[in-house]
Amino acid sequence: MKLNKKIASEIVAVFLAGTGMADGKGAPEVKITINDIKVEDTVYTPYYLVQTEQDHQQGSAQKWIRIGVYFTTKGGWIDELDVTQLALLDCDDEGGCLALSESVHYINIEPGDHVVQVYLHPSYVKRYEVDAFKLDSAAVLKIDGKIVAEKETNRRLEKGWSKGAEALNAKGYLLNHSETPFWFINYDFKEIIKSREFPLD
Numbered sequence: 001m002k003l004n005k006k007i008a009s010e011i012v013a014v015f016l017a018g019t020g021m022a023d024g025k026g027a028p029e030v031k032i033t034i035n036d037i038k039v040e041d042t043v044y045t046p047y048y049l050v051q052t053e054q055d056h057q058q059g060s061a062q063k064w065i066r067i068g069v070y071f072t073t074k075g076g077w078i079d080e081l082d083v084t085q086l087a088l089l090d091c092d093d094e095g096g097c098l099a100l101s102e103s104v105h106y107i108n109i110e111p112g113d114h115v116v117q118v119y120l121h122p123s124y125v126k127r128y129e130v131d132a133f134k135l136d137s138a139a140v141l142k143i144d145g146k147i148v149a150e151k152e153t154n155r156r157l158e159k160g161w162s163k164g165a166e167a168l169n170a171k172g173y174l175l176n177h178s179e180t181p182f183w184f185i186n187y188d189f190k191e192i193i194k195s196r197e198f199p200l201d
Contacts, residue, residue, distance in 0.1 A: 069141075086100065086162055088157070118174040
């Protein structure tokens, strides 16, 4: 269904007026503090009791790796928050390292404590023998393209490794919660991921 451009613009104008953005007044300044970054390897495929027409096994109990960013926001609601997470895998003898990365856009972040998580699939963990205890991770939080908080772990490399890893990262291997079987567990406590944008006409 196509939406008339004039009607669409009026709807947008009403929305902006309601949020205080139409007159140039943006949202109140917010402050974000990253409290912790955790890497877990005791995360297994969940088992669901469901009734189906086919008889097949569920819950193969494969081990995932989950990387969580725990942070606190103050000062008001955040319309959109971009969170980029990095996972630094084993480095070779020549100093070359591979960093997996995933950027997720979350919306409607209310003041308070939050956690966002990405996952490394069991097949990747098994194939490349990924050890969570040797894995360094980093997180960069942005609002409107501006970095508002960042943090990294330093189990093996010196502080600042995530800056150089940005150019060496591989995308598409870390999965957000909506791409995993964990997506509807404690669903109400998960942050909302922004859906893909579509043009009005």
